[in-house]
Amino acid sequence: MENNTNPPVGKSQREELTTDQQIRRRTIKAFALFSVASLVPYGIWKWIGSRPKVNGLPDVFREVLRANEEVNDVFFSHANLAPTFPVEQAARQVRVNGRVGLQPGASPDDWQLRVEQPSANGPGRQLTLALDDIKALPKHDLVFNFKCVEGWSQIQHWSGARFSDFVAKYQLGTRNDQPNPVTKDWFRYVGLETPDGKYYVGLDIESALHPQTLLAYEMNGQPLTDLHGAPLRLMIPVKYGVKSLKCIGRIFFADERPRDFWHRQGYDYDLAL
Amino acid sequence: MQPTMKRIVENKHPLAIRWFHWVNFPLLAVMIWSGLLIYWAYHPYKIQVADAVLVKFFPDGFFQALNLRRRLAEGMAWHFVFMWLFTINGVLYVAYTLFSGEWRHLVPNRHSFRDAWLVVLHDLGIRRQAPEALKYNAAQKIAYSAVILMGLGSLLTGLAIYKPTQQAWLTTLLGGYESARLIHFALTIGYVLFFVVHIMQVIRAGWNNFRSMVAGFDVIPYGK
Numbered sequence: 001m002e003n004n005t006n007p008p009v010g011k012s013q014r015e016e017l018t019t020d021q022q023i024r025r026r027t028i029k030a031f032a033l034f035s036v037a038s039l040v041p042y043g044i045w046k047w048i049g050s051r052p053k054v055n056g057l058p059d060v061f062r063e064v065l066r067a068n069e070e071v072n073d074v075f076f077s078h079a080n081l082a083p084t085f086p087v088e089q090a091a092r093q094v095r096v097n098g099r100v101g102l103q104p105g106a107s108p109d110d111w112q113l114r115v116e117q118p119s120a121n122g123p124g125r126q127l128t129l130a131l132d133d134i135k136a137l138p139k140h141d142l143v144f145n146f147k148c149v150e151g152w153s154q155i156q157h158w159s160g161a162r163f164s165d166f167v168a169k170y171q172l173g174t175r176n177d178q179p180n181p182v183t184k185d186w187f188r189y190v191g192l193e194t195p196d197g198k199y200y201v202g203l204d205i206e207s208a209l210h211p212q213t214l215l216a217y218e219m220n221g222q223p224l225t226d227l228h229g230a231p232l233r234l235m236i237p238v239k240y241g242v243k244s245l246k247c248i249g250r251i252f253f254a255d256e257r258p259r260d261f262w263h264r265q266g267y268d269y270d271l272a273l
Numbered sequence: 274m275q276p277t278m279k280r281i282v283e284n285k286h287p288l289a290i291r292w293f294h295w296v297n298f299p300l301l302a303v304m305i306w307s308g309l310l311i312y313w314a315y316h317p318y319k320i321q322v323a324d325a326v327l328v329k330f331f332p333d334g335f336f337q338a339l340n341l342r343r344r345l346a347e348g349m350a351w352h353f354v355f356m357w358l359f360t361i362n363g364v365l366y367v368a369y370t371l372f373s374g375e376w377r378h379l380v381p382n383r384h385s386f387r388d389a390w391l392v393v394l395h396d397l398g399i400r401r402q403a404p405e406a407l408k409y410n411a412a413q414k415i416a417y418s419a420v421i422l423m424g425l426g427s428l429l430t431g432l433a434i435y436k437p438t439q440q441a442w443l444t445t446l447l448g449g450y451e452s453a454r455l456i457h458f459a460l461t462i463g464y465v466l467f468f469v470v471h472i473m474q475v476i477r478a479g480w481n482n483f484r485s486m487v488a489g490f491d492v493i494p495y496g497k
Binding site for chain 1: 451
């Protein structure tokens, strides 16, 4: 198509116009197409806005976030650990961000932990535990970079029992109610709630059983304060901080996703790091 | 020379390049906008010399005017949906430039950095002559290659803050979680600066140049 020939001397007006016309026609055509094409992103924007909301997000976004989780399962391993730090680096002033479900001033003597284990062949089991039952499990220290979904982070020092030790000791989390997890017959989710049920989180069982997931009863070597979730809270480094529920009142196992406070407000359910 | 003495140069910008370029525009816009929704939830960055804050990212009025406040969940959802399209488009662009040979026009060579300085002097009206250039001048080569490296940087720092446990090695390599977030943010400011200069240069270069990015063909006078 490229026209490399020199114009003949005295080239007629008509031929010159033809080049101009050609430019004109092709320009109009290209910009017409460009305008139509630019309606596509606008249409996508409008379409997303018109989708029904599922827990505050357009349903298509929920589907993609679910797909992202599946991609994570392909590429990532639940065996990976969050980096840990020397205890001297841990913050003295530990940030407090959430107070939902806390009842400061409530007597710790009244506190007890309710654990519910459903069963396929019966009514299931219910346990009521005291803080000493948790303290009887091997104690682990964890100094890691706590990450808030808001974007800030802080190196913090927590101590407590591994959630996996707790589950093993009380034969929890398996559908067949057997202590031996060789069958891998795990429930898919764990739900945790504050005593008043006002704050609640759901976790996939793999993250709950992660070796760094603690039922924590100490911060910087001291018993938890009310605002940090006394007497017992979850500390789960493989998730954003919103999943580290304070003042655990109830723990239960389920195959359906337990309700999750921030998921209902439009956040991703998984929030895995 | 009469204004009608001109000819059409076909395919100055191949169709694929034009697609990648224009598809990237709304995608990057969505990534920056949703990134701001996320950034609002924790927005500590500023440029400070001694005690004087020179630039605050961003003043409250900025967040307010653009309605960026209290939309973290929404921002995260948009960001983690559109990250796929932004990445795929970028990867396809790089792959295309490699396989088509177009990279030869884009990658700077050993003369480019000196020439780019001359281009800047020329564009600022300080130097009369611009250095010889084929499709892109030296400054363009550097800018267009740098913005691709920045894209790679956004991808890596983004991964480092998206999955800092799973990709702990990457997060550590980038100086830690806070550092990776700061770099991720700084790169975004870089895109905005790139955009401002890019728009100014497009206006300066004129209609023919702009049209070639849409229609593909260029129009030049005879004899050139």
